[in-house]
Amino acid sequence: MTNPEEYKIPVAERLKRLPPYLFGRLNALLYQKRSKGVDIIDLGMGNPTDPPPDDVTEKLREAVLDPRNHRYSVSVGLYNLRRELSRLYAAHWGVELDPAGEVVATIGSKEGFSHLCLALMGPGDTALVPSPAFPIHVYAVILAGGNVINVRLAPGPELIKSLVDVTTHLQPKPKVVIVNFPHNPTTMTTDLDFYKELVAYAKKYNVMVISDLAYGLTTFDGYKAPSFLEVPGAKDVGVEFTTMSKPFNMAGWRIGFCAGNADMCKALAKIKGYYDYGIFQAAQIAAIVGMRRFAETAPEQALVYQRRRDVLCDGLNRIGWQVEKPKASMFVWAEMPKAFQHMGSLDFALWLMENAEIAVSPGGGFGDYGEGYLRLSLIENEQRLKQAVRQIDRATRKYLASVGSAGEVGPEPVTP
Numbered sequence: 001m002t003n004p005e006e007y008k009i010p011v012a013e014r015l016k017r018l019p020p021y022l023f024g025r026l027n028a029l030l031y032q033k034r035s036k037g038v039d040i041i042d043l044g045m046g047n048p049t050d051p052p053p054d055d056v057t058e059k060l061r062e063a064v065l066d067p068r069n070h071r072y073s074v075s076v077g078l079y080n081l082r083r084e085l086s087r088l089y090a091a092h093w094g095v096e097l098d099p100a101g102e103v104v105a106t107i108g109s110k111e112g113f114s115h116l117c118l119a120l121m122g123p124g125d126t127a128l129v130p131s132p133a134f135p136i137h138v139y140a141v142i143l144a145g146g147n148v149i150n151v152r153l154a155p156g157p158e159l160i161k162s163l164v165d166v167t168t169h170l171q172p173k174p175k176v177v178i179v180n181f182p183h184n185p186t187t188m189t190t191d192l193d194f195y196k197e198l199v200a201y202a203k204k205y206n207v208m209v210i211s212d213l214a215y216g217l218t219t220f221d222g223y224k225a226p227s228f229l230e231v232p233g234a235k236d237v238g239v240e241f242t243t244m245s246k247p248f249n250m251a252g253w254r255i256g257f258c259a260g261n262a263d264m265c266k267a268l269a270k271i272k273g274y275y276d277y278g279i280f281q282a283a284q285i286a287a288i289v290g291m292r293r294f295a296e297t298a299p300e301q302a303l304v305y306q307r308r309r310d311v312l313c314d315g316l317n318r319i320g321w322q323v324e325k326p327k328a329s330m331f332v333w334a335e336m337p338k339a340f341q342h343m344g345s346l347d348f349a350l351w352l353m354e355n356a357e358i359a360v361s362p363g364g365g366f367g368d369y370g371e372g373y374l375r376l377s378l379i380e381n382e383q384r385l386k387q388a389v390r391q392i393d394r395a396t397r398k399y400l401a402s403v404g405s406a407g408e409v410g411p412e413p414v415t416p
Contacts, residue, residue, distance in 0.1 A: 014142065014143050014145060017142050018139060018142060018143075023044075023361065023362075023365055025346070025350065026044065026346075026349055026350065026353065026359065026361075026362070029350065029353050029354070030042070030044070030353065030359050033353070033357070038357060039357065040353065040357050040358070040359050041357065041358050041359070041380060041384055041387065041388045041391070042359045042377075042379070042380070043358060043359060043360050043376040043377050043378075043379070043380065043385075043388060044359040044360055044361045044375075044377065045361070045377060045379075046184070046246070046330050046331060046377045046379065047251055047377075047379060048245065048246065048249040048251050048330070048379055049379045049380070049381075050249045050301065050304065050379075051249060052248055052249045052250050052253075052290065053248065053249075053290055053293065053297050055289055055290075055293070056248065056250070056286050056287070056289055056290040057286070059285060059286040059289040060282055060283060060285075060286035063281070063282035063283075063285040063286060064282045066282070068281075069280075069281040069282040069285065070281075070282075071281070072277040072278070073277060073278035073279060073280070073281040073284065074277075074278050075269065075272040075273050075275075075276055075277060075278045076104045076105060076269045076272065076273075076278070077103075077104065077105020077106075077257075077278060077279060077284060078105070078281065078284045078285070078288075079099060079100070080288055081105050081284045081285075081287060081288055082099035082100075082103040082104070082105055082257075083099040084287075084288045084291040084292065085097070085099070085103050085105075085242070085257045085259065085291065086098070086099045086102075086103055086259075087291075088291050088294055089227070089229070089259065091294075091295065092217075092294070092295075093226070093227040093229065093230050094230065095227055095229045095230055097229075097259050097260075098262070101262045101265065101266070102235065102259055102260060102261075102262050102265055103257060103258070103259045103265065104257065104258045104259075104265050104268050104269050104272070105255065105256070105257055105278070105279060105284065106241075106255075106256040106257060106258055106268075106272075107254045107255075107256070107276065107278075107279055108243060108245065108254040108255065108256045109212065109214055109241040109242065109243040109245075109256035109257070109258075110136050110256070111254070111256070112241055112256050112257070112258045112268065113136060113137070113140055113210065113212065113241055113258075114136060114140040114143065114144075115268055115271045115272055115275065116210065116239070116258060116264065116267070116268045116271075117140040117141050117143070117144040117146070117176075118140075118143070118144045118271055119264075119267035119268050119270065119271040120144075120175070120176060120208065120264070120267060121141060121144040121145065121146035121175060121176065122144065122145045122146065123145045123146070124146075124147075124172070125144075125145075125146040125147070125175045125176070126146060126147045126148070126149055126170065126172070126173075126174045126175060126176075127141045127146055127147070127148055127149070127174060127175065127176040127177065127178055128149050128151050128163055128166060128167070128174045128176070128177040128178070128207075129141070129148050129149070129150055129151070129177075129178045130150070130151050130152070130153040130154075130159060130178075130179065130180070130183075131150035131151065131152060131153060131366070131367035131368070131369045131370070132153060132185055132186055132363065132366035132367045132369050132370035132373075133150070133153075133178075133180070133366055133367050134180060134184045134185065134212070134366065135365070135366065137178050137180065137212070138150075138367070141176075141178075146175075146176075149166060149170070149174065150367060150368075150369070151163060151166060152369055153183065153186060153188065153369065155188070155190075156190050156191065156193065156194030156197065157194075157197070159194070160194070160197045160198065160201060163177060163198075163201055164201060164205075167201075167205050167207065173205060173206070173207070174205075174207055175207065175208060176207065176208045176209075176210060177198075177201075177202065177207050177208070177209055177210075178209075178210045178212070179198065179209065179210075179211050179212070179228070180211070180212040180214075181194075181211075181213070181225065182215040182216070182218070182219070182225055182326075182327070182328035182329045183329070184212075184214065184215065184329060184331065185331060185333055185361065185363065185366045185370065185373075185375040186333045186370075186373075187326035187327070187328060187329045187331055187332070187333050189223065189225060189326075189327050189328050190226070191226060192226040192230060192231065195211075195226060195227075195228045195230065195231045195234065196231050198228070198231075199228075199231045199232075199233050199234050199236075199237060199238075202237040202238065203233065203236065203237055207237070208237060208238055208261075208264065209228065209234075209237050209238030209239075210238060210239060210240075210241070211227075211228035211229075211238060211239070211240040211241070212240075212241050213225070213227060213228070213240050213241060213242050214241065214242065214243050214245070214246060215246060215328050215329040215330070216242060217246070217247035217294065217298040217302070218246050218247055218298070218301070218302050218305060218328055218329055218330055219302055219327060219328040220302060220305070220306040220309065220325075220326070220327055220328060221306070221327060223327040223328060225328055227240060228240050228260075229259065229260055234260065235260050235261050235262075236261065237261065238260055238261055238264070239258050239259060239260035239261050239264045239265060239268075240258070240259055240260050241256060241257065241258055241259075242256065242257050242259070243255070243256040243257070244256070244287055244290065244291070246301075246330055247294070247297065247298035247301055247302070248287075248290045248294075248297060248298070248301070249301065250287070250290070253279075253283050253286075253287065254279065254283075255279060255283060255284070255287045305330050305378045307382060308378040308380070308381070308382055308385055309325055309326060309332065309378055310325070311382045311385045311386060312332055312376065312378065312385045312388070312389070313325045313332060315385070315386060315388075315389030316332075316334060316389060316392075318389075319389060319392065319393040319396075320337065321334060321335075321337055322335060323335070330377060330378045330379065331375050331376065331377055331378065332375070332376045332378065333363075333373055333374075333375055334373060334374050334375075334376060335372060335373055336348055336363075336372055336373065336374060337396070339396075339400055340396070341372060344362075344364065344371065345362035345363040345364040345365070345370070345371055345372060345373060345374060346362040346364055346365070348362070348374070349361065349362040349374065352392065352395070355395040355398075355399070356388075356391040356392045356394070356395035356396075357391055358388050358391055358392055360374045360375065360376050361374065361375040361376075361377075362374060362375075363375060
């Protein structure tokens with residue numbers, strides 16, 4: 001009989017290809033401290049704390065009371081929901097989509113992205129992923145059996161050049177390129193000229209494009225994020241993912257979309273047909289109401305994040321950090337102060353949790369090119385963000401005073 005202490009579950013090889021979860025230690029420490037009553041200000045996960053629009057939650061309540069909405073839905077989403085997404089694209093980006101064949105509703109964009117990789121990729125296939133990268137952009141490819149080649153994230157023309165260089169020297173050629181603007185975690189933005197070059201590249205080298213536009217409606221200071229699908233011919237080579245999580249504060253509702261190339265949408269729909277029965281129908285009905293008011297709701301929420309961005313960035317710069325204000329997303333990408341660079345981003349994040357009672361995401365968790373940076377989310381209100389800056393300032397000054405480098409943090413402590 002096998003000794004239970006020696007027996008190990010024979011997990012699939014694909015799981016063995018996944019690296020240790022870098023955020024695990026942070027999450028464990030966060031849970032431990034909160035269980036002891038410590039008030040950690042959480043700037044780590046991009047998990048909205050603001051409520052959805054009132055009319056959306058009211059429609060959900062109404063739809064929940066209808067017993068017909070508790071049955072299985074359809075895996076690709078209600079037609080009326082897909083049609084509403086098509087109308088949003090037409091109104092905001094001037095893109096025409098066929099809701100019947102060019103839109104699939106997904107259980108959040110993360111699920112849709114993962115299942116699309118499963119539909120498109122397998123052993124021997126390669127995806128090009130700019131790095132730093134949102135983890136699922138890498139791990140979904142790995143879980144599908146494919147290989148990932150990281151290309152250093154850079155502004156438009158430089159990124160296209162890197163993609164071309166890798167593609168021309170790689171055999172077999174890459175099958176997919178994944179782009180994400182406005183970018184998570186770095187907040188980098190792009191313009192329509194980049195997407196024009198990307199479409200030309202994809203057609204020349206016969207590469208499929210997956211664009212993640214999760215933060216396309218969360219933009220600041222008059223900047224309007226373009227859609228990959230705005231480019232003529234984009235639907236010939238790729239699809240784009242959007243989500244209601246950020247602009248509508250509906251993260252837990254798990255409502256996202258894949259739109260664009262009909263064959264890629266069909267492949268995703270086929271996979272989903274085997275895996276799920278779709279999103280809870282009452283949530284889909286309520287989401288339709290939300291999207292009908294996107295032109296009012298999304299800009300209002302973006303202004304909330306813009307004000308928080310100003311509070312956090314101005315505060316960090318005031319205490320001696322060097323932080324640029326992002327033009328989009330719900331994050332700030334901050335370079336670590338020089339005096340703390342020796343720690344590495346994970347250890348510095350753990351140090352901030354322990355000494356400043358602040359949770360942040362280490363840049364190294366998004367790939368090697370993210371090392372030396374932190375990602376700070378804008379989910380807390382303005383007063384909590386001001387408090388976070390004060391706590392960071394006190395903790396870093398105390399540490400640097402102990403090693404004789406207090407002058408490297410900033411000229412004066414922040415006034416409580």
